[in-house]
Amino acid sequence: xxxxxxxxxxxxxxxxxxxFRRQMxxxxxxxxxxxxxxxxxxxxxxxxxxxPWGDAIAFGLLALVLIHQLVMFILAQFLxxxxxxxxxGAWRNLRG
Amino acid sequence: METFFLIIQTCFAIGGGGVVLFVREPQRxxxxxxxxxxxxxxxxxxxxxxxxxxLILILGFGVITPWIYIKGVQRFNKEPTQPLDxxxxxxxxxxxxxxxxxxxxxxxxxxxxxxxxQKSTAANNHxxxxxxxxxxxxxxxxxxxxxxxxxxxxxxxx
Numbered sequence: 001x002x003x004x005x006x007x008x009x010x011x012x013x014x015x016x017x018x019x020f021r022r023q024m025x026x027x028x029x030x031x032x033x034x035x036x037x038x039x040x041x042x043x044x045x046x047x048x049x050x051x052p053w054g055d056a057i058a059f060g061l062l063a064l065v066l067i068h069q070l071v072m073f074i075l076a077q078f079l080x081x082x083x084x085x086x087x088x089g090a091w092r093n094l095r096g
Numbered sequence: 097m098e099t100f101f102l103i104i105q106t107c108f109a110i111g112g113g114g115v116v117l118f119v120r121e122p123q124r125x126x127x128x129x130x131x132x133x134x135x136x137x138x139x140x141x142x143x144x145x146x147x148x149x150x151l152i153l154i155l156g157f158g159v160i161t162p163w164i165y166i167k168g169v170q171r172f173n174k175e176p177t178q179p180l181d182x183x184x185x186x187x188x189x190x191x192x193x194x195x196x197x198x199x200x201x202x203x204x205x206x207x208x209x210x211x212x213x214q215k216s217t218a219a220n221n222h223x224x225x226x227x228x229x230x231x232x233x234x235x236x237x238x239x240x241x242x243x244x245x246x247x248x249x250x251x252x253x254x
Contacts, residue, residue, distance in 0.1 A: 006109060006110070009110060010110075013114070013117045014116075016117065017116060017117040025122045029122070029126065029129045030116055033113050033116050033128075036132050039140070040139065040140070043139075043140050043143065055144065059140065062136070062137055066133070
């Protein structure tokens with residue numbers, strides 16, 4: 001099983017989870033799993049392409065995923081304190 | 097050995113992805129995400145520099161395993177109404193799983209690390225064997241620090 005197949009598996013699991021989740025944190029976690037798969041795929045692909053920016057893009061994506069997750073935690077905590085829910089569907093129906 | 101390293105990281109990544117996909121509680125899903133992040137970052141850093149990865153794994157091992165132990169003991173002391181055996185069992189399983197992951201990730205890195213040392217010693221004409229032994233002993237000692245709380249606990253129990 002090569003790194004490419006693992007990347008595909010991670011992307012599939014992440015996208016599937018993101019499609020069927022309702023809570024913001026769970027959706028963001030699943031999207032980030034898919035993005036980690038993308039980062040792995042870029043790194044694996046760059047072993048053949050040998051582009052000078054390839055590895056930098058993969059590591060940049062890794063850092064962005066971590067930053068995104070931290071921002072999401074802070075945002076989810078703020079919204080939960082304000083609206084008392086983390087359900088995406090409930091936020092859509094809120095008024096005022 | 098590189099294949100062994102990749103197999104461990106693959107199991108960890110797919111397991112973490114499965115946890116994020118199937119678990120209901122966000123607290124547990126975060127652990128799954130961290131598993132995937134750790135394994136993907138390990139594979140990516142190992143491609144660039146195995147020495148940096150080894151350092152990160154040893155630091156993580158030395159920090160996270162005592163933290164799990166201390167955290168487990170705090171909960172154990174604060175919540176006497178909960179079943180004690182279950183508490184201890186979960187903490188111990190978590191501690192052993194984390195320790196096994198770190199140690200099994202560090203060990204397959206040895207061949208690439210040793211070949212790096214061999215190349216540098218061949219260039220500088222140093223006695224390579226003793227240098228290898230010193231490196232191996234030093235990093236083994238640092239690795240064992242992560243298991244110290246577990247060993248101390250066993251002694252205090254007996």
